Amino acid sequence: MPMGATVREIPDMVVAELAELQDIALPQPILLVIFDCDGVLIDSEIISARVLIDEAARDGVALTFDHVRDHFLGRSFPTVAATIREQFATALPPDFESRYRDSLLARFESELVLTPGVLDVITRLAVPYCLATSSSPPRLEHSLRIAGVDNLFAHCFTASQVRHGKPAPDLFLHVAAEMGVPPAACLVIEDSRPGVAAALAAGMQVGLYAGGSHMQGWTGQMDGPKVTTFTDWAQFGDLWPQVVTGGRA
Numbered sequence: 001m002p003m004g005a006t007v008r009e010i011p012d013m014v015v016a017e018l019a020e021l022q023d024i025a026l027p028q029p030i031l032l033v034i035f036d037c038d039g040v041l042i043d044s045e046i047i048s049a050r051v052l053i054d055e056a057a058r059d060g061v062a063l064t065f066d067h068v069r070d071h072f073l074g075r076s077f078p079t080v081a082a083t084i085r086e087q088f089a090t091a092l093p094p095d096f097e098s099r100y101r102d103s104l105l106a107r108f109e110s111e112l113v114l115t116p117g118v119l120d121v122i123t124r125l126a127v128p129y130c131l132a133t134s135s136s137p138p139r140l141e142h143s144l145r146i147a148g149v150d151n152l153f154a155h156c157f158t159a160s161q162v163r164h165g166k167p168a169p170d171l172f173l174h175v176a177a178e179m180g181v182p183p184a185a186c187l188v189i190e191d192s193r194p195g196v197a198a199a200l201a202a203g204m205q206v207g208l209y210a211g212g213s214h215m216q217g218w219t220g221q222m223d224g225p226k227v228t229t230f231t232d233w234a235q236f237g238d239l240w241p242q243v244v245t246g247g248r249a
Contacts, residue, residue: 028182028184028185028205029185029242030127030185030186030187030205030240030242030243031127031128031181031182031185031186032127032128032129032130032176032179032181032185032186032187033125033127033128033129033130033186033187033189033243034129034130034131034132034172034175034186034187034188034189034199034204035122035129035130035131035132035189036074036131036132036133036188036189036190036191036192036195037131037133037135037140037143037144038073038074038133038134038135038143038191039073039074039115039191039192039209039212039214039215040115040118040189040190040191040209040212041114041115041118041131041147041149042112042113042114042115042143042147043112043113043114043115043212043213044108044112044143045069045073045191045212045213045214046212046213046214047104047107047108047111047112048073048104049065049068049069049072049073049214050065050107051100051103051104051107052068052072052080052100053065053068054103055096055099055100055103056084058099059090059092059093059096060090061084061088061090061092063084069214069215070193071083071087073191073192073193073194073214074134074166074167074190074191074192074193074194074195075134075165075166075192075194076134076135076136076159076165077097077100077101077136078097079165081096081097101139104139105139105142108142108143108146109146112143112146112147113147114147114148114149115209115211115212115233116211116232116233117232117233117234118233119149120233121233121236121237121244122152124237124244124245125243125244125245126242126243126244126245127243128155128179128181129153130153130154130155130156130157130175130179131153131155131156131157132156132157132158132171132172132175132188133156133157133158133159134158134159134165134166134171134194134195135158135159136158136160137158137160140156140158144156155178155179157171157174157175157178158171159171161174162174165194166192166194166195166197166198167193167194167195167197167198167201168198168201169198169199169201169202169203170198171198172186172188172198172199172202172204173202176202176204183202183203183204184203184204184205186202186204186205187204187205187206187207187240187243188202188204188205188206188207189207189209190206190207190208190209191208191209191210191212191214191215196208196227200226200227205226206226206227206228207227207228207229207230207236207239207240208227208228208229208230209230209231209233210229210230210231211230211231211232211233215231
């Protein structure tokens with residue numbers, strides 16, 4: 001625009017385009033990365049699913065792996081047990097949860113590992129990060145110890161701290177408030193439908209990690225314009241270069 005020109009001298013078409021641009025929401029900077037634990041940090045969901053199937057079979061409930069993955073992963077165990085009772089019209093025995101947890105923790109001792117490449121991503125992060133999980137505090141503590149990363153996270157949050165677990169946004173909103181970061185500036189890395197739904201409901205940016213063992217052969221859809229799906233942690237720096245050291249500006 002020539003020096004001294006007024007807004008009236010700008011062509012009407014340009015004014016209209018500028019008005020439209022004002023309505024476009026610019027991407028929020030990422031100030032916090034929130035990792036789910038099971039299936040994202042640790043490759044645990046395949047173990048959890050197999051233990052649940054085995055324990056349910058002892059009580060006459062036949063579960064398939066696909067059913068467990070589609071309906072139970074990402075939810076707290078009390079919610080899972082209540083759903084089994086409702087879906088299969090069965091009264092699970094009082095010791096069902098304790099049997100499940102004992103068997104699961106025993107399997108974790110010999111089988112639990114980190115998802116390949118996640119440690120490299122976390123150690124390269126240039127912004128704060130934390131964990132937010134549906135797991136109980138004892139299970140989370142046990143899992144992190146076995147995986148050898150119990151000193152890696154200064155901030156861990158569980159569904160026990162809020163009234164409603166995933167897919168409600170309560171946990172993620174609680175994390176944002178505690179960490180002092182606006183929800184829109186948070187990037188959540190999830191692997192389950194309830195987790196993705198919770199993050200979206202909280203108004204956060206979402207990455208779907210589909211590289212865990214339990215996601216092999218998965219053909220469902222959780223992707224969309226607000227969800228970025230990736231299967232390998234080596235992709236993380238290319239997808240969100242602004243939050244890792246050495247990433248593109």
